[in-house]
Amino acid sequence: MSTLPLSERARTMLARPNPAVMGCTRGDGQPVTVATWYLLEDDDRILINLDGGRRRLEYLRADPRVSLTVLDGANWGTTCSVQGRVVDLEDDPELVGIDRLSTHYLSIPYPNRDSPRVSGHIQVDAWSSWHL
Amino acid sequence: MSTLPLSERARTMLARPNPAVMGCTRGDGQPVTVATWYLLEDDDRILINLDGGRRRLEYLRADPRVSLTVLDGANWGTTCSVQGRVVDLEDDPELVGIDRLSTHYLSIPYPNRDSPRVSGHIQVDAWSSWHL
Numbered sequence: 630m631s632t633l634p635l636s637e638r639a640r641t642m643l644a645r646p647n648p649a650v651m652g653c654t655r656g657d658g659q660p661v662t663v664a665t666w667y668l669l670e671d672d673d674r675i676l677i678n679l680d681g682g683r684r685r686l687e688y689l690r691a692d693p694r695v696s697l698t699v700l701d702g703a704n705w706g707t708t709c710s711v712q713g714r715v716v717d718l719e720d721d722p723e724l725v726g727i728d729r730l731s732t733h734y735l736s737i738p739y740p741n742r743d744s745p746r747v748s749g750h751i752q753v754d755a756w757s758s759w760h761l
Numbered sequence: 762m763s764t765l766p767l768s769e770r771a772r773t774m775l776a777r778p779n780p781a782v783m784g785c786t787r788g789d790g791q792p793v794t795v796a797t798w799y800l801l802e803d804d805d806r807i808l809i810n811l812d813g814g815r816r817r818l819e820y821l822r823a824d825p826r827v828s829l830t831v832l833d834g835a836n837w838g839t840t841c842s843v844q845g846r847v848v849d850l851e852d853d854p855e856l857v858g859i860d861r862l863s864t865h866y867l868s869i870p871y872p873n874r875d876s877p878r879v880s881g882h883i884q885v886d887a888w889s890s891w892h893l
Contacts, residue, residue, distance in 0.1 A: 648780070648832050648837040650782035650784075650794060650830045650832070651794070652782075652784030652792040652793070652794040652828065653792055654786055654790060654792050658786060658790065658824065658826065659826050659828070659844060660784040660785055660786050660792055660826055660827055660828040660844075661784070661828050661844065662782060662783070662784040662794060662828040662829065662830040662842055663830060663840075663842055664830055664832060664837070664838075664840040664842075664891065692790065694790065694791050694792055695792055696784065696791070696792040696793050696794040697794065698782045698794040698795060698796055700780050700782070700796060700832070700837075702837070705780040705796070705832075705834070706796075708795075708796045710794055710795055710796075712791060712792075712793065759796065
């Protein structure tokens with residue numbers, strides 16, 4: 630694992646709207662993984678956004694440590710994983726965060742305007758890559 | 762989350778050589794995720810195989826609980842996640858396990874014949890799907 634900053638190769642790969650899976654732990658220590666949208670920000674933090682009703686949000690509030698593995702959408706043998714903590718979890722009443730992600734992935738604002746959303750940022754502590 | 766058995770849709774999706782990410786926890790509780798090959802077996806267990814020198818192997822011996830998220834290779838918005846435990850971790854001196862995985866994904870035996878390998882099986886406790 631390397632510490633920040635990310636390499637330019639990693640940054641270029643992470644900047645694309647790739648498939649990704651985030652892992653966190655449940656209160657009893659059981660790992661939980663789920664596919665997620667993510668967006669690399671200018672300061673090497675990574676924006677994520679969660680449905681406000683998800684249990685995963687409780688898990689992150691209890692233990693903010695996460696791991697995110699990003700697969701290159703064009704060649705998923707190429708991967709980049711980051712370990713860190715989710716910081717600045719905040720309600721997203723105007724859907725600003727989820728619209729940034731949706732626009733990045735789908736080129737349109739997020740279609741579902743009815744469910745409460747919460748934004749957070751992964752503060753990267755360490756990262757590694759494979760075939761990058 | 763549902764308990765076993767898997768649905769036929771889930772089984773059909775998981776039977777393909779899809780991209781997947783496995784999460785486990787480090788001794789200090791930090792989640793760790795990494796891309797992995799997997800193979801669904803007849804008894805709804807899931808074969809994995811690790812490099813014998815990986816620290817992940819120590820993590821799994823200390824706490825066998827894992828989560829695996831599989832992305833449909835043809836449409837990665839479709840996902841299936843399982844939570845469970847890695848059981849029957851065993852050295853794979855003849856590379857039987859990694860060859861099964863490599864043949865499934867690459868249609869050839871595993872190219873690297875020099876590194877020690879270890880096979881394990883994910884015993885699924887619960888599973889869920891998205892857009893399946």
